[in-house]
Amino acid sequence: MAGLRLAAAAFHLCLLLCPSSSLRRLYDDEAESTPRHGGFRTAYHFQPAKNWQNDPNGPMYHGGKYHFFYQYNPHGATWGTGNLSWGHSVSADLVSWTALHTALDPDSPFDANGCWSGSATILPDGRPAVLYTGIDAAGNQVQNVAFPKNASDPLLREWVKPGYNPVIPLPGDVEHDSFRDPSTAWRGRDGLWRVAVAAKLDASVGSTLIYRSKDFLRWERNAAPLYESPAAGMVECPDLFPVAEPGHQNGLDYAPSNGAARHVLKLSVMATLQDYYVVGWYDDAADTFAPAAGADNDSRTWRRLDYGHVYASKSFFDARKNRRVLWGWANESDPEADYVARGWSGVQTVPRKVWLDRDGKQLLQWPIEEIETLRKKRVQLLGTKVNAGGVNEIIGVAGSQADVEVVFEIPALEGAENLEPNGLLDPQKLCGEKGASVPGGVGPFGLLVLASGDLHEHTSVFFRVFKHDGKYKVLMCADLTRSTTRVDVYKPPYGGFVDMDIQKTRSISLRTLIDHSVVESFGGGGRTCITARTYPMHVEMSNSHLYMFNNGTGSVKVSKLEAWELATATVNVAHDG
């Protein structure tokens, strides 16, 4: 208090006389006494009111409400000692959220050192259950179950952990700190429950184990793992889910299958801190999963769920809208001291609807339609052009909180650059070598977002078409290298190829959600997603701008551009007390 008043008085004295560095200092002092959210707090991404969050946990639709849980440190903005709780929020629409008390806290012998990640399962009688990893008093990882104290409470406020936990103790052949993240459970044709748990076996093999149960209490390990990827090492947060026929957008809940159901297996690989998925076949008799023909067993070679900054994703079946919805954690990229000063760390991606593309090989991901309820001011451009070397500003929407959809038409592909023989191997590296400022043939063209008026700071999200082996390849990049003048934040170029036939479509779409420190982009209708965290400095002094640009040799047609300013969602501002 005293400090605040002093600072305010000093500020008046200083106004005309002080060098800018002491003004800066004053600002910092104020920041210390009043937790300042600054320009980086998001407006419509999921965040708790304060403190640290990481993995999404146990998302579910139950009794007309969505429940979302998350790894949460109630004591501060760092992961801390890792003795985490489960944060808990409820929503009617996946956009506005009300914060409840923590659902699980590390206060039992079987989770004394942390209630780690897990998933929710709706039991046949409609009662939800969660399976989660406890770090027990001895520091071992074990799997526990918890139930709502009162299943009729519409908010499921209190959760109880039966004394018979852990339901799955640490097996003898699994390393004590590498046994975690139970998936949503499902039932097979034999009526038995199954759950997948990630485990590193003593022989150092990263594995996903299957446990079976008659009653959800006594679980027995299946001799065969669901899946093993020895080269990839320890994996986390396995997510196995059925998908409808290629091109069908409806989601599927788990159902006893005929042994030939197309599934997606998503694994989070510790060694790279990236999420990968593959489409394949789940055999519900053997409880094994085989990637579709042509896919390698090493999960690091699978498709990336997001080519940016997303980890530990988890999906659930949304019975309200008959779709599968996925969340992922995007951590901070600035120094710990900065987010400690801000008082919070970590955001969730916007909930994404996911379904199988017509090609049967890749997922399409798209922000759930409810996000569109936040759209207010709109600007639209039809049939414009961005000339070679051009930069066109999109005027009329606030550039820090926006949703932009654009369709680029490519009149001619002939000018595309040649891709070197090994150019497909490392798209991120390619985005580094061929950034927005490196003129190309067809592209680079795309958006400049969170840009200062002088373009000194900007994040570029763009495409570049290459010729390769008689075909055309589309590279998508989100380049952070010029996103901020700060040098102490992680600001790489991110990149992935877009698996599409550009020769046939002659056009490519881009949707980018901008939310202060988040730039979440969906290329080619959601085939390639890139989520980035950015910390531009200009936002302290001025507005952010939005541009289209083209640094290719030919002009690019913009058949349609729509940009909306987005309203601020009510996310965990109120506590239900």
Ligand SMILES: *[C@@H]1O[C@H](CO)[C@@H](O)[C@H](O)[C@H]1NC(C)=O
């Ligand atoms: C849990 O975290 C709190 C706050 O960081 C710390 O004081 C406490 O010692 C931790 N407990 C354990 C068991 O690590």
Ligand SMILES: *[C@@H]1O[C@H](CO)[C@@H](O)[C@H](O)[C@H]1NC(C)=O
């Ligand atoms: C359970 O919740 C319902 C609905 O809120 C309430 O009517 C009932 O009294 C609660 N039961 C107990 C034992 O608290």
Ligand SMILES: *[C@@H]1O[C@H](CO)[C@@H](O)[C@H](O)[C@H]1NC(C)=O
């Ligand atoms: C993948 O692993 C399975 C099971 O170990 C094996 O049968 C199969 O041959 C492997 N496939 C490839 C492409 O290595």
Ligand SMILES: *[C@@H]1O[C@H](CO)[C@@H](O)[C@H](O)[C@H]1NC(C)=O
């Ligand atoms: C978190 O961010 C840092 C950059 O600051 C990055 O190097 C790291 O891999 C990220 N961790 C996860 C789990 O995404």
Ligand SMILES: *[C@@H]1O[C@H](CO)[C@@H](O)[C@H](O)[C@H]1NC(C)=O
């Ligand atoms: C386009 O290329 C020119 C020349 O390299 C560069 O000066 C300009 O900054 C580039 N535009 C963008 C948006 O990077």
